Amino acid sequence: MLTKIRIPIIIVNFKTYSQATGKKAVKLAKIAEKVSLETEVCIGLAPQFVDITPVANAVSLPVFAQHIDTIKPGSFTGHVLAESVKETGAVGTLINHSERRLKLADIDATIARTREVNLTSVVCTATAALSANVAELKPDMIAVEPPELIGTGIPVAKAKPEVVTGAVKVVKQNNPDVVVLCGAGLTKGEDVAAALRLGTEGVLVASGIVKTKDPYKVLLDFAENVTRK
Amino acid sequence: MLTKIRIPIIIVNFKTYSQATGKKAVKLAKIAEKVSLETEVCIGLAPQFVDITPVANAVSLPVFAQHIDTIKPGSFTGHVLAESVKETGAVGTLINHSERRLKLADIDATIARTREVNLTSVVCTATAALSANVAELKPDMIAVEPPELIGTGIPVAKAKPEVVTGAVKVVKQNNPDVVVLCGAGLTKGEDVAAALRLGTEGVLVASGIVKTKDPYKVLLDFAENVTRK
Amino acid sequence: MLTKIRIPIIIVNFKTYSQATGKKAVKLAKIAEKVSLETEVCIGLAPQFVDITPVANAVSLPVFAQHIDTIKPGSFTGHVLAESVKETGAVGTLINHSERRLKLADIDATIARTREVNLTSVVCTATAALSANVAELKPDMIAVEPPELIGTGIPVAKAKPEVVTGAVKVVKQNNPDVVVLCGAGLTKGEDVAAALRLGTEGVLVASGIVKTKDPYKVLLDFAENVTRK
Amino acid sequence: MLTKIRIPIIIVNFKTYSQATGKKAVKLAKIAEKVSLETEVCIGLAPQFVDITPVANAVSLPVFAQHIDTIKPGSFTGHVLAESVKETGAVGTLINHSERRLKLADIDATIARTREVNLTSVVCTATAALSANVAELKPDMIAVEPPELIGTGIPVAKAKPEVVTGAVKVVKQNNPDVVVLCGAGLTKGEDVAAALRLGTEGVLVASGIVKTKDPYKVLLDFAENVTRK
Numbered sequence: 001m002l003t004k005i006r007i008p009i010i011i012v013n014f015k016t017y018s019q020a021t022g023k024k025a026v027k028l029a030k031i032a033e034k035v036s037l038e039t040e041v042c043i044g045l046a047p048q049f050v051d052i053t054p055v056a057n058a059v060s061l062p063v064f065a066q067h068i069d070t071i072k073p074g075s076f077t078g079h080v081l082a083e084s085v086k087e088t089g090a091v092g093t094l095i096n097h098s099e100r101r102l103k104l105a106d107i108d109a110t111i112a113r114t115r116e117v118n119l120t121s122v123v124c125t126a127t128a129a130l131s132a133n134v135a136e137l138k139p140d141m142i143a144v145e146p147p148e149l150i151g152t153g154i155p156v157a158k159a160k161p162e163v164v165t166g167a168v169k170v171v172k173q174n175n176p177d178v179v180v181l182c183g184a185g186l187t188k189g190e191d192v193a194a195a196l197r198l199g200t201e202g203v204l205v206a207s208g209i210v211k212t213k214d215p216y217k218v219l220l221d222f223a224e225n226v227t228r229k
Numbered sequence: 230m231l232t233k234i235r236i237p238i239i240i241v242n243f244k245t246y247s248q249a250t251g252k253k254a255v256k257l258a259k260i261a262e263k264v265s266l267e268t269e270v271c272i273g274l275a276p277q278f279v280d281i282t283p284v285a286n287a288v289s290l291p292v293f294a295q296h297i298d299t300i301k302p303g304s305f306t307g308h309v310l311a312e313s314v315k316e317t318g319a320v321g322t323l324i325n326h327s328e329r330r331l332k333l334a335d336i337d338a339t340i341a342r343t344r345e346v347n348l349t350s351v352v353c354t355a356t357a358a359l360s361a362n363v364a365e366l367k368p369d370m371i372a373v374e375p376p377e378l379i380g381t382g383i384p385v386a387k388a389k390p391e392v393v394t395g396a397v398k399v400v401k402q403n404n405p406d407v408v409v410l411c412g413a414g415l416t417k418g419e420d421v422a423a424a425l426r427l428g429t430e431g432v433l434v435a436s437g438i439v440k441t442k443d444p445y446k447v448l449l450d451f452a453e454n455v456t457r458k
Numbered sequence: 459m460l461t462k463i464r465i466p467i468i469i470v471n472f473k474t475y476s477q478a479t480g481k482k483a484v485k486l487a488k489i490a491e492k493v494s495l496e497t498e499v500c501i502g503l504a505p506q507f508v509d510i511t512p513v514a515n516a517v518s519l520p521v522f523a524q525h526i527d528t529i530k531p532g533s534f535t536g537h538v539l540a541e542s543v544k545e546t547g548a549v550g551t552l553i554n555h556s557e558r559r560l561k562l563a564d565i566d567a568t569i570a571r572t573r574e575v576n577l578t579s580v581v582c583t584a585t586a587a588l589s590a591n592v593a594e595l596k597p598d599m600i601a602v603e604p605p606e607l608i609g610t611g612i613p614v615a616k617a618k619p620e621v622v623t624g625a626v627k628v629v630k631q632n633n634p635d636v637v638v639l640c641g642a643g644l645t646k647g648e649d650v651a652a653a654l655r656l657g658t659e660g661v662l663v664a665s666g667i668v669k670t671k672d673p674y675k676v677l678l679d680f681a682e683n684v685t686r687k
Numbered sequence: 688m689l690t691k692i693r694i695p696i697i698i699v700n701f702k703t704y705s706q707a708t709g710k711k712a713v714k715l716a717k718i719a720e721k722v723s724l725e726t727e728v729c730i731g732l733a734p735q736f737v738d739i740t741p742v743a744n745a746v747s748l749p750v751f752a753q754h755i756d757t758i759k760p761g762s763f764t765g766h767v768l769a770e771s772v773k774e775t776g777a778v779g780t781l782i783n784h785s786e787r788r789l790k791l792a793d794i795d796a797t798i799a800r801t802r803e804v805n806l807t808s809v810v811c812t813a814t815a816a817l818s819a820n821v822a823e824l825k826p827d828m829i830a831v832e833p834p835e836l837i838g839t840g841i842p843v844a845k846a847k848p849e850v851v852t853g854a855v856k857v858v859k860q861n862n863p864d865v866v867v868l869c870g871a872g873l874t875k876g877e878d879v880a881a882a883l884r885l886g887t888e889g890v891l892v893a894s895g896i897v898k899t900k901d902p903y904k905v906l907l908d909f910a911e912n913v914t915r916k
Binding site: 480536546 | 702765
């Protein structure tokens with residue numbers, strides 16, 4: 001049941017951090033599962049491609065790919081197939097992360113692929129205007145992350161609250177069914193609370209959890225601020 | 230011991246074929262292991278990223294990624310990290326497959342990454358001249374595959390023997406340590422025998438095995454032609 | 459005065475057709491100028507990069523680049539700088555043509571560059587949904603062109619009128635200031651009339667003019683159908 | 688006659704510097720022509736695409752594109768066609784500059800295009816090994832430029848003489864007909880003399896000429912060091 005996506009959600013992007021690779025990816029996933037069980041907050045995990053299967057096997061949390069390609073089954077060496085991701089037990093995928101930007105036509109085609117195989121789409125955007133833009137393509141979630149704040153420890157909800165509120169406003173206008181997350185610079189539970197107060201329904205976090213000394217403690221702080229809200 | 234790369238070698242590229250995805254990838258891997266055990270011919274497997282871990286766990290055969298990125302551990306969402314591939318138990322990677330062509334500078338950087346983490350590099354090329362070219366970068370293996378023959382059932386060793394002999398000649402001149410494979414259009418054991426007679430030390434095959442009705446039978450035919458040589 | 463963009467507009471994309479390269483580009487531009495003078499219909503020209511200066515020098519019509527890059531003045535070898543295009547006398551640029559698709563973030567950044575140097579932005583899109591999407595980024599014009607019809611001689615206004623009317627509707631809802639053009643498959647004046655009847659304010663045409671035996675005759679037919687509307 | 692390429696050669700890459708855009712590109716070209724006439728040293732110019740025609744019309748010096756695409760005449764919006772560059776009067780093109788890196792297969796295809804239209808190919812590389820690599824593809828010239836020195840003012844012939852001598856050695860071994868240039872960090876005539884002493888037959892320079900206060904003076908210093916050699 002924990003593998004089902006619920007709102008609000010904290011999605012942890014493992015990127016290609018050595019602290020979240022291979023066995024360490026599984027270990028981090030188990031810490032997240034513990035926090036999720038204790039707080040009843042939904043925590044999603046986005047490990048590297050090769051770690052999706054071991055992570056999905058190890059824990060009962062919703063697992064996301066960090067990217068999928070637009071291709072269908074066939075002659076595509078070195079690509080990431082939606083069906084293959086689905087078969088691992090993963091439930092969704094990030095799309096258009098600032099470290100993996102896509103052509104507009106490919107964002108559209110990737111969202112279409114997620115619908116075909118029943119994966120949840122989480123499209124990353126940099127600004128309120130781009131969030132409105134992407135909302136027209138009807139993804140399941142949009143995660144607004146000003147790229148210049150990613151990895152800085154300066155939380156978007158403090159540094160650029162207007163980007164977050166702007167994104168929430170325009171996305172909901174265009175398409176009230178789209179869930180809006182925010183990310184970039186989150187390091188403390190209070191950053192999560194601030195994000196939720198601005199109207200988002202969750203956060204996308206990476207280094208703030210993965211690269212901290214005590215991920216359990218920090219993730220617990222994040223989750224408690226979700227429930228406290 | 231079977232996971233060690235030995236020459237001659239048959240490498241099976243699973244691409245993103247539905248016949249070689251998820252559970253079917255593991256099943257195909259077990260068929261290949263059976264053939265390898267019966268014939269003592271080295272058979273390498275190149276499954277999709279998400280299937281590398283289950284395949285490497287299921288069989289004792291050398292497993293290859295279909296591609297890795299040039300990036301190092303860090304903030305790179307949606308990329309394929311050499312260290313992560315290595316940790317799965319995989320022993321090597323394809324590079325620059327015709328369905329995943331790379332910038333020249335990135336072929337060079339990818340080979341460097343494989344050396345850093347001790348993976349075997351198998352660089353794909355289209356012509357004899359490009360094989361000579363890539364040999365200068367000192368990869369472990371070069372697989373020459375005229376792209377126009379891939380998936381056609383017309384074996385390169387018959388249709389373009391001069392590409393194969395030319396590649397063997399120029400690669401060995403430039404760098405006698407580089408192993409030369411060939412691929413494209415292989416469907417029968419005799420195609421493998423022909424490839425070896427032209428001086429190659431193995432083959433790279435995809436649809437000829439993956440999409441056939443009886444992969445065990447065809448792969449056995451391939452392997453027997455290796456030992457018979 | 460003819461170099462000023464007026465609505466309705468016919469924009470002729472010269473692509474890299476040999477019939478519209480070098481001296482032939484200038485010749486075609488003069489034919490277009492003649493038609494524009496005779497009919498008082500605004501005709502824009504989008505020649506290849508190297509032909510922009512000679513074309514802009516030869517005729518008094520609004521000239522467009524086929525693409526610009528997002529870069530600013532500096533160390534960018536082999537890129538297309540907005541300022542350089544502006545200095546030629548060109549007045550605008552195509553963006554995201556189906557033969558030169560861009561990342562979403564780069565469409566946004568390219569539109570921003572056109573504003574900085576005062577060029578008119580014409581963003582190409584494939585569907586009504588993508589048109590709505592791009593309208594959020596506030597370009598000057600959107601040209602909706604189903605890629606599967608480009609070069610076919612099957613006019614979009616007949617084959618897919620719902621794409622055109624859909625695009626007009628959603629674009630104007632999102633942003634009434636954006637001019638909507640349509641393209642793909644146009645070969646006769648009546649195709650232009652049909653496009654205008656569906657609510658567009660002009661057309662983007664390529665092979666229908668460039669590759670025809672008598673461009674003067676066909677372009678005149680296009681222009682007369684604009685005025686007749 | 689000055690438009691003919693002679694060895695040794697100084698090629699000035701205008702990049703997208705504002706100091707070498709539009710009218711300023713033509714002005715800089717005339718300065719280069721003056722130096723070439725006074726010293727009888729061959730000076731090549733590589734302006735932006737839109738400035739190729741005005742520069743080629745204004746001076747009698749060999750003009751190069753900064754890049755061309757692999758495409759042939761046809762439906763390729765926003766691409767750079769070899770035939771179009773040729774028709775401007777340009778005599779060659781840079782290929783694979785560190786700011787415009789290409790896929791290996793595309794370097795090969797671009798060199799093939801230059802042969803088809805009789806343009807001189809100047810392929811940029813970063814290291815001696817990559818120079819050997821590219822020499823196998825039989826370009827007309829190779830310009831070795833360690834990217835980390837580009838724009839630094841630290842001349843490659845001083846900072847990394849082994850890269851230059853290594854490149855000259857391996858290129859000439861593989862293909863004695865290929866002309867080797869070097870670049871990166873050149874700011875003074877003595878840097879050119881040093882490059883020639885290491886066995887190169889010319890230099891590729893950008894900011895060292897374009898961004899200097901008195902391009903005439905510095906370029907004259909460059910050219911005099913060529914003749915003095």
